[in-house]
Amino acid sequence: MPHTLRFAMIISPAPSLPTSLEELLGRSLAAKLDRLDLLSRKIFAGKLPGERRSKRRGRSVEFDDYRNYVAGDDLRHVDWNILARFDRFVVKLFREEEDLSLHLLVDASPSMNAGTPNKLVFAHQLAMALSYIGVVNQNRVSLGVFGMPNQPLKRLAPIRGRPAVARIADLLLTTLKAASDTPAAPAPADLASAMRSVAASASGRGVLVVISDFLAPEGLAPGLNALASLSGAGYDVYCLQTLAPSELDPTKQEPRLLGDLRLTDVESGRATEVSISPRVIARYRAAVSRYTDQLRADCRSRGLAHLLVPTDTPVESLVISSLRKSGMLR
Numbered sequence: 001m002p003h004t005l006r007f008a009m010i011i012s013p014a015p016s017l018p019t020s021l022e023e024l025l026g027r028s029l030a031a032k033l034d035r036l037d038l039l040s041r042k043i044f045a046g047k048l049p050g051e052r053r054s055k056r057r058g059r060s061v062e063f064d065d066y067r068n069y070v071a072g073d074d075l076r077h078v079d080w081n082i083l084a085r086f087d088r089f090v091v092k093l094f095r096e097e098e099d100l101s102l103h104l105l106v107d108a109s110p111s112m113n114a115g116t117p118n119k120l121v122f123a124h125q126l127a128m129a130l131s132y133i134g135v136v137n138q139n140r141v142s143l144g145v146f147g148m149p150n151q152p153l154k155r156l157a158p159i160r161g162r163p164a165v166a167r168i169a170d171l172l173l174t175t176l177k178a179a180s181d182t183p184a185a186p187a188p189a190d191l192a193s194a195m196r197s198v199a200a201s202a203s204g205r206g207v208l209v210v211i212s213d214f215l216a217p218e219g220l221a222p223g224l225n226a227l228a229s230l231s232g233a234g235y236d237v238y239c240l241q242t243l244a245p246s247e248l249d250p251t252k253q254e255p256r257l258l259g260d261l262r263l264t265d266v267e268s269g270r271a272t273e274v275s276i277s278p279r280v281i282a283r284y285r286a287a288v289s290r291y292t293d294q295l296r297a298d299c300r301s302r303g304l305a306h307l308l309v310p311t312d313t314p315v316e317s318l319v320i321s322s323l324r325k326s327g328m329l330r
Helices: 027-033 080-086 119-136 164-180 191-201 221-232 278-301 315-326
Strands: 003-006 049-058 062-068 090-098 101-107 140-148 151-159 206-212 236-243 259-264 271-276 305-310
Touching: 027 119, 027 315, 101 119, 101 191, 119 140, 119 164, 119 206, 119 236, 119 315, 140 164, 140 191, 151 164, 151 191, 191 206, 191 221, 206 221, 221 236, 221 278, 236 278, 271 278, 278 305, 305 315
Parallel strands: 003 259, 101 140, 101 206, 206 236, 236 305
Antiparallel strands: 049 090, 062 090, 140 151, 259 271
16 A cells, blocks of 8 residues: 655654744854854945945945045045145045845745755744844845745845844744645645745845745746846845755665655645655656756856755754855855
8 A cells, every 4th residue: 555755755753843033043043143244245235324335435434535526526525634735636435335135035835844854944944044144233134935825925024123033033933833734735836926026026135045945846937037137136146945855865764765655746735656666766866966956057047046955954054154155144
């Protein structure tokens, strides 16, 4: 009699869900994140006074350069020392400091509620860590969670400052519970539509991070194209592909995975019977590798960064090490 399995996953015990900010982030990790900040590979021009340097010269306190005085310049910016020494009128130019926006899009579709460690829990913990870094450094952080039935995209408007940490945690804890309580969706979650929606609503410039397994039967091209338009407009876009170790290699969870099984697609509910053999598992591993390689190539061709993130990667080491090396954090 075939066993019923989730798509590409061996059935695993229900995960223990975080129920508080302490369990979602933890004080020890928060203390380490206090030393980090967002970093862009591009020069940004935000809307509000903040911490990022832009090319725009303004009236901040950081000196940048000189230029010759022209009629109409503010006399307060004239360098009187140079006038006295060289009999030349020059004005001081200053580097304007501006803020950076962080947009986070988290996949909470049924395919994420699988694996050990659980993808859904991991994605929410990672989103909390990145949100924390953003808000405590006075950056504007907006958050979107999609894939839950009857809630295609639950959003939190741009928010900033340390008091915002509690609001972000409340949203993530709520969506985590709602998504984990839903065994299956009536229809596959549309990741491409969620990416298009976030891209259309993003204003100003900044960093956008998508946390998802990117297992999208409807196709990703329209969504990636929408993200590419943001990249061209000055956003740094990161696609963090979150997969469980047993998705990358099923034998890591079940070393003797053999025989006749019934596989059920957790997104659509469709089932199929297969006979598992070492050859079939080898073909599966090769197919997963091709898929992730193709996604990486599709992202790079559009100017997007792609990182494959197994869920057994500690959030702390991912943020403090890998994401710093990728250029997202400093």
